[in-house]
Amino acid sequence: MKRFLLAFIAAYVFLFLWGWLLNGVFLKDVYAQTPNLWRSQSEMMSLFHWIITGQALIVFSFVMIYATSFAGGGVMAGIRLGVLLEIAAIGMRLGFYAVQPIPGKLILYGSIGGLVEMIIVGAIVGAIYKPVTSRTA
Secondary structure, eight states: OHHHHHHHHHHHHHHHHHHIIIIIIITHHHHHTOGGGSOOHHHHHHTHHHHHHHHHHHHHHHHHHIIIIITTSHHHHHHHHHHHHHHHHHHHHHHHHHHSOOOHHHHHHHHHHHHHHHHHHHHHHHHHTOOOOOOOO
């Protein structure tokens, strides 16, 4: 349980900061090109608890999947899980792109940023869940 909580907290802090950096800084101008697709800044802030909850659910799921199916595999197992989950997320983004007028470059940059994000989250979780080395006397 201790490793689970540590992995959850570390991955959540990274995911939160990366989400702000990617969406609030790097992609800010891309979002500004389509203001009619997004809530106003004040409305988003009034719903910020849903962002926090959503990110917590993503990290909880990631750590739970790692702990139940990838634990002991270390950093590389975490990275593999991150890449697999991001491939699924890219598929979802492509579906949204097909039905909503989201700019293609937002899908592209968001997918690249998401891949970086999930690789790092996987590395963090894998490092915390690194294989236990046995002591020899």
